[in-house]
Amino acid sequence: MAKIGYAIIGCGNIGPVHAAAIAAVPAAKLVAVSDVVEATAKKLAGKYGAAMYTDYRKMLERKDIQAVCLCVPSGMRMEIAVACAAAGKNILSEKPLDVTTKRIDKIIAATDKAGVRLGCIFQSRFAEGSQQIKKAVEQGRFGALTLGDAYIKWYRSPEYYASGAWRGTWKLDGGGALMNQGIHQIDLLQWFMGPVKSVRAQTTRRLHAGLEVEDTATAMLEFENGAFGVIEGSTAIWPGHPARVEVHGSSGSAYTEDGAIKFWQFAKRRAVDAKIEAALNQESALGSGAADPLASLKIEGHRRQIDDFTKAILKDRPPLIDGREGRNAVALIEAVYKSARTGKAVTP
Numbered sequence: 001m002a003k004i005g006y007a008i009i010g011c012g013n014i015g016p017v018h019a020a021a022i023a024a025v026p027a028a029k030l031v032a033v034s035d036v037v038e039a040t041a042k043k044l045a046g047k048y049g050a051a052m053y054t055d056y057r058k059m060l061e062r063k064d065i066q067a068v069c070l071c072v073p074s075g076m077r078m079e080i081a082v083a084c085a086a087a088g089k090n091i092l093s094e095k096p097l098d099v100t101t102k103r104i105d106k107i108i109a110a111t112d113k114a115g116v117r118l119g120c121i122f123q124s125r126f127a128e129g130s131q132q133i134k135k136a137v138e139q140g141r142f143g144a145l146t147l148g149d150a151y152i153k154w155y156r157s158p159e160y161y162a163s164g165a166w167r168g169t170w171k172l173d174g175g176g177a178l179m180n181q182g183i184h185q186i187d188l189l190q191w192f193m194g195p196v197k198s199v200r201a202q203t204t205r206r207l208h209a210g211l212e213v214e215d216t217a218t219a220m221l222e223f224e225n226g227a228f229g230v231i232e233g234s235t236a237i238w239p240g241h242p243a244r245v246e247v248h249g250s251s252g253s254a255y256t257e258d259g260a261i262k263f264w265q266f267a268k269r270r271a272v273d274a275k276i277e278a279a280l281n282q283e284s285a286l287g288s289g290a291a292d293p294l295a296s297l298k299i300e301g302h303r304r305q306i307d308d309f310t311k312a313i314l315k316d317r318p319p320l321i322d323g324r325e326g327r328n329a330v331a332l333i334e335a336v337y338k339s340a341r342t343g344k345a346v347t348p
């Protein structure tokens with residue numbers, strides 16, 4: 001079987017999740033890893049028998065690497081992505097693609113110019129519940145979309161923010177409870193409901209007083225299709241709850257918690273509904289980020305997305321979540337922050 005050679009840049013918390021997910025995709029092979037901290041790179045390389053680098057530029061010279069997973073802190077990705085594109089490597093970046101749409105546009109331009117694929121990790125889209133809701137929206141089962149909401153009521157400890165100097169900074173995290181944590185559900189919300197036309201928002205710090213960025217935010221949305229909605233995001237709610245995304249319309253309602261469907265009712269029943277209802281109380285296959293960023297994150301979401309990215313390369317098609325899709329959530333979060341700063345409604 002032809003295998004796509006992968007490399008990972010950044011072997012901290014999420015790098016090992018990518019390594020485990022690559023190992024679980026038959027057509028993918030981890031060839032090399034890189035981290036500026038030698039011991040961190042060595043540990044991950046040793047576990048998978050991969051080559052180890054402290055300088056990613058040296059690693060990019062290898063011909064047996066076709067795809068690179070970017071797992072460095074969020075605001076460091078643009079320069080590295082531009083170098084990967086120039087080296088002809090396909091790029092699968094962690095979320096957010098970078099911390100501003102300005103920087104993301106440079107990544108998109110560089111990958112377009114080099115003719116390489118750009119993917120953005122949003123593993124929540126690969127959860128069964130997310131897929132079912134998206135299908136029901138496309139089939140028009142909700143009728144006129146009325147309200148679409150994302151609730152990310154999570155907890156992050158002070159130790160979490162202290163665990164990396166980049167966390168909770170504008171420059172490298174790009175924001176707080178929304179840009180780092182809630183972005184998954186914000187991505188889902190726009191994927192289900194369509195683009196947002198206008199945002200009114202407020203942000204604050206309720207627990208993490210020393211942070212530059214918000215630990216709590218609320219936003220009122222108007223979607224381009226006329227539906228309304230809200231985003232409530234926080235990392236200051238103990239003990240932390242499953243993240244919920246709701247879609248409501250004139251002929252149906254559904255919502256997921258951590259990607260598992262918890263409510264599913266439509267005025268007109270279809271055969272698929274009995275199967276979905278039977279699975280209503282099952283746990284998410286993807287795990288939860290409610291209280292700890294990694295303790296209960298399973299590799300399944302990343303495995304599904306890396307499988308898709310690998311097939312996209314092998315079959316010469318775009319990945320399911322490309323750079324432009326990845327940009328949408330950051331554009332909306334930027335609008336939330338701007339509205340909170342100015343007190344005005346903002347169009348993303």
Ligand SMILES: NC(=O)c1ccc[n+]([C@@H]2O[C@H](COP(=O)([O-])OP(=O)(O)OC[C@H]3O[C@@H](n4cnc5c(N)ncnc54)[C@H](O)[C@@H]3O)[C@@H](O)[C@H]2O)c1
Nearest residue numbers: 010011012013014034035036037071072073074094095164
């Ligand atoms: N999809 C998810 O659910 C999920 C979960 C956690 C983190 N993330 C994202 O992953 C990214 C990393 O988060 P993390 O928690 O793993 O951070 P981390 O600080 O634990 O790891 C980042 C690693 O990058 C390394 N690094 C920094 N500069 C580098 C360079 N130039 N070359 C090579 N390595 C370099 C650091 O030494 C560190 O080991 C963030 O953007 C975050 O938003 C996504």
